Amino acid sequence: MSTLTSGDYVIRAIRPDDWPRVKELRLSALRDPIAHLAFLETYEEGAAKPDSFYQERAARSAEEESVARQFIAEAPDGGWAGSVTVLMEEAGMTDWAGYAVDRRQGHVVGVFIRPEHRGTGLIKALFDAGVAWARERGAERVRLLVHEENARAQGAYRKVGFVPSGVVVPYVRDEAQNEMEFVLEWPS
Template sequence: MSYKVRSLRVDEWPRAKALRLEALRDPVAPIAFMETYESAAARPDSFWRERAERSAEGAFGAQQIIAEGPDGEWVGTVTVLMEEAGATDWAGLPVERRQGHLVAVFVRPAYRGIGLTEVLFDAGLEWAWAQGAERVRLLVHEDNGRALRAYRRAGFVETGVTMTLGDSSDGRELELAVERPDEESDR
């Protein structure tokens, strides 16, 4: 089966909203996402339209990438946020160099284990490198073994940075990253 991996288009915000709400119903959602289904479902359509505008094809600060099956069904997604050196990230930590940050990773259960996460990550990394990122990182809860294994298979390695997010004492988030490939070694 072939899948098309591409950037979100602004007018597709209703489908992006539906996929996000599905992701928030996944059994690991409480440790995988920093949002509940109830809070997301209560947001007005204007929120979802604006979110799509900020991360759709042609946007510079973020990019939402989707995997589309042969029948047009959306089967997975990842969003890449760009973080600028010298800034403070959303968790309050200093950003030391220009980097991408993968968030909102989701593949529908029926499509897991066939390599879609790696394909989505490849597209996300390609976009981040084109934006001048020196590295791309992500955070994963220490108890989210399935995601941790998928991220390692995709080439991400633990950096040693850990954190507890929010008021939660439900475990640590581990930072994993991949460095920008040395373009000289590719020649």
């Protein structure tokens, strides 16, 4: 995957030697005030993972035949402004929530834009890279799950072309809450 630019940002897939920055960005995301609605782990859980976890994650993402690819947005000052990860799911497998996957699809996870970079259109550039990667691998659609109370994320996902599918998935941490699935269907 080559790099592309969006305004003054560079959008690219992570490399193995990026692992310290992958870790720092993830921990920043887990400190966000609505992280409890957006991520399936806490800051404490993320911080407790050994460096080898982040090293392996970066190395796997960079492999050509990877089933997951993390894209980052590098700001003009060299800092990382945000990230999107896409996982490939195969028809016949079971997803993390125990549901059967009925077609080859991308599954967006780990979406985070640092607060000072929100509202710039950066999320669209990251999603464009992730969706293009999934499409190159034969995905029939790309989906993501978003907590029903995370209105900010829902609005951002609608702006980049995702629509509600009508599927509701029980939320892992509290069975009284639900996540909503948004899908982006390829044109026929």
